[in-house]
Amino acid sequence: MTPLVRMTGIDKHFPGVHALRAARFDLMPGEVHALMGENGAGKSTLMKVLSGIYQPDGGTVEVSGEPVTINGPRAAQALGIGIIHQELALMNDLTVAQNIFIGREPRRSFGRLDEAQLNADASAIFAQMKVHIDPKAEVRTLSVARQQMVEIAKALSFRSGILIMDEPTAALNDAETNELFAIIRGLKAEGVGVVYISHKMDEIRRISDRVTIMRDGAYVGTVHSAETPIETIISMMVGRDLESVHVDIPDLTAAPVALEVRGLNRGRIIRDVGFSVKQGEILGFAGLMGAGRTEVARAIFGADPRDGGEIIVHGKPATIRTPKDAVAAGIGYLSEDRKHFGLALGLDVRANVGMTSLARFSNAMGVLDEAELEKTARDYIAQLAIRTPSDRQEVRLLSGGNQQKIVIAKWLLRDCDILIFDEPTRGIDVGAKAEIYRLMQALAADGKAIIVISSELPEVLRLSHRIAVMCEGRLTGILPGGPGTRQEDIMRLATMKHSAVEEALA
């Protein structure tokens, strides 16, 4: 049988990143083919090449045996390739039918729309899918699950023989997932080939025929889902048997608890999360994208509302409703997006270091004591080894690592002794990473409580005294740090769905 799709030797570079390295993939008619890999493995990029959103730098794509060039979404549609993006690409202000046929509206003369035909066509597709959605409903009034169905209907409306789904169940509950799977099975029976990108192991086993695993932009292997143990797939994803990292875990039995969180809840994003961090401890937070780690940090910091949960700082319940309350309680949050939320890039080092503590450097009239600011900035430049020509240098001209140090200085100056680092080394080169790690370790040794959220498992393993793992808004486990914990252990918890957690507890 001729494969529907055969991609070989696909290469793709982005500035500073080699996103795909001779990647390959094939898809048979009537097959559900799962594509798996860690964050940044290149799954979505590869599928964006197939759907014409990215142009590959090298390699060949064949559709039904014919070599093709897919130079845009329209070309992909013409080849019968439909994609359902991870982030729903719908127009909220338009109706369901209008969304499905955007760009291909049934027309009458003079560009007039045939709205009746439009709605009838949409109804026909929903009938085929066996779901009931009003084609005239405005998309913004639908639940996420139903919006997902609209996306699928849109893809089907192209008579797609090839359907790409990028994490389609990320926002669905179990019943909705079941309905989606029923639709996928229906499509399969009609000979449609489905590419299914997901992180969820149990779903892969339930719905897919084969699994292709990618790592670092390259092809690792393809296996049959039914007969391959999950452990094998995980170790293929993780790849390298990690060189054992040496973590000095201090004895903290006598150390007082700095921060304790109980029963933290926020809608479906954070579900009953509880943990504690001691003074001098580094608690790592691992999980896949969308597991809810950043959301937990933001909820603790008062940046997002909470439905419930207690936050206890140094043994006393703290009322934290806004970031200001959190800072007053001694909690600092170092956002994953330094440039947006952490720094004023156009201002100099001195101004950034003093930014959150200006009250301390000003007199009753609000006039700043520049001499004192300068002295403080210079102290931190020396203490944290910030490489800058002077304290007057504009922050945007410094490297990522040095920018991160300035954010750290800002929070230290504010007397924060609980520091939450969200992806502290994103966009920072390898040498500077090691320096940030040493700095974090030194802060912990100095008695600060540190939470570090990272999507890079080696980073979590290298830094953490304990490792909290999240999946779908739940804390699925806390593992000890050090060489006893392997990446596979973390991955298992990070892909453990709710049902599995309950089984484990039973």
Add this chain to the structure above:
Amino acid sequence: MTTLPAATPARKPASGAQQKLLAFASLIALLVFFSVASPNFLQTSNMLAILQATSVNGVLAIAATLVIITGGIDLSVGTLMTFCAVMAGVILTNAGMPLPFGIIGAIAVGAICGTISGTLVAKMKIPPFIATLGMMLILKGLSLIISGTKPIYFNDTPGFSEISTGSLIGTFVPSVPVPNGVLILFVLALVISYVLNRTVLGRYCFALGSNEEAVRLSGVNTDAWKIAIYALAGSICGIAGLIIASRLNSAQPALGLGYELDAIAAVVIGGTSLAGGRGSILGTIIGALIMAVLLNGLRVMSVAQEWQTVVTGGIIIAAVYADMLRRRRAAS
């Protein structure tokens, strides 16, 4: 086949309709208030004066509505109107060509300028605010240069003043002498309303303002459509230019600056979201009427002109705040 739990019936989105209702109720309230406050207000001549005063701002506001629904903004509508009027003057008075050439010329010049704005925004990716701010100043300057800073009169083209001040309706129904300028406004409103709700161009207007990237990924040539929308808005500015030049029987090159803000104010009061994706011509017309009624009513009540401006400002803030409140309630 499992079905989703409790398929939520498509709740009719309250948003746009509610805001329109609110605007309409405000308009009625204003009419009632001024009728009670001043006996002169409700006279036919005064009502016609209000409609006459709405015609130019209303037409410009229709142009602005199109662009604002796409998520853009057009600051050049006022000076483009003047530029089109000046070009009509050049064609009719300076070149002495017959009336139809002047009308078609003015509208064509508007469409060309709109195409330029649209190209700056869509192809060169200049933010709409900046692109149309630049166009606004360029067109103001060009109007002054071409006219030699002097008004161009239409005394040699007898039919020209009929465009705005004549009354086609009045010739059939003498008791209702609605000026042609007002007739043009309402016919245009109906046509553009139809375009927005029933044609491909209108569909892409809303789609672009709702989620441009999604439209692009659906294989639509978003740049071309965006340019077409700006061009349509430009040609509508040409119509406004004809109305105002006809009413003044001259193209006044110094006029135009400030009209764009009145037009945008009418759009906003009418409930069109500056964020794009939603809006309506009916709302915009009601918004323009509210502004005209307010100004006229205050004048009839002998309120100083300075205060009329202050009140207009207050109304804009109140309208947007009401919209924000409604939105927040809808979100929660």
